[in-house]
Amino acid sequence: GDISSQLHGGYSHPLARSWQAERQLTKSMLIYPLFISDEDDEEILIPSLPDQHRRGINKIVPFLEPLVRKGLRSVILFGVPMKSGVKDALGTAADDPKGPVIATIRLLRQRFPQLFIIADVCLCEYTSHGHCGILRDDGGLNNQLSVDRVSDVAIAYAQAGAHCVAPSDMNDGRIRAIKLKLIEEGIADRVVLMSYAAKFSGCLYGPFRDAAGSVPSFGDRKCYQLPPGGRGLARRAIERDIGEGADIIMVKPANQYLDIISDAKEIGKNMPIAAYQVSGEFAMLHAGAKAGVFDLKAIAFESTEGILRAGATIVVSYFTPQFLDWLES
Ligand SMILES: NCC[C@H](CC(=O)O)[C@@H](CN)CCC(=O)O
């Protein structure tokens, strides 16, 4: 037939096939989530999140040493207060100078100078009600109080030495508030502001909430995380956060939201786009592999390469430790 119908030759060799990808997965694209307990010697497997643990500050360095040696470049910290009586309506413990996140930021900065430390910023792990902000009497989020509090926590993490703060709260205007406070503190030039700009409500965060003890005590997050059908709303949230000063835009979840990642890349064409393969997506892949649907390593690569194909060059992945081995070989 007509030679123009012949495409097979262009991908007839493994190297030619790899050349078809616009972006190749490398170790430096990967961010590894860590759950930091306030029980210093704890190291507990998280049943619903395969291969992941909640660790106290005394267990973090020995765990990270081999990973850093293998090329781990970045971690994102989630504080998990396990001690009783810590949580309150304001999430006061979030920026406790002796709390797990601030202590771990300081420790990791000192122990692993090359490691890029990202602090997730939210209140849901620290509030008695489990919501990502401060509540009004009617149970909704008080936007001003929530934004004031979230931005204060972000500054505390930055002052403690976090290279990057990543507010996952989804309160309106928190990016602008954090950027302004970073400028006021004179540290805006040394802190990356990564916005969870398009973060959707839905059913894919269950294992994380088990791990972090951050299940809302009532209601849900549908009034502040985006509705899964809201593609235009996500585009508006991305545009807003870019305008408010975000340095990196993150989309979350990832594999169920590849169109949003490509929208984010189109809108934020001049900036890096991150995506978070969340706990439910990760656990689902493990369940599929366990059920014999596919090989775990194969689906880890195929799902992550799909996230890159959509336009992300930064991936928050619970597969990171294995990728450090798989990308080596
Ligand atoms: N701050 C919200 C945490 C949020 C899940 C939730 O809505 O509870 C994510 C963490 N940023 C969950 C991440 C995950 O499921 O892996």
Ligand SMILES: [Zn+2]
């Ligand atoms: Zn939250």
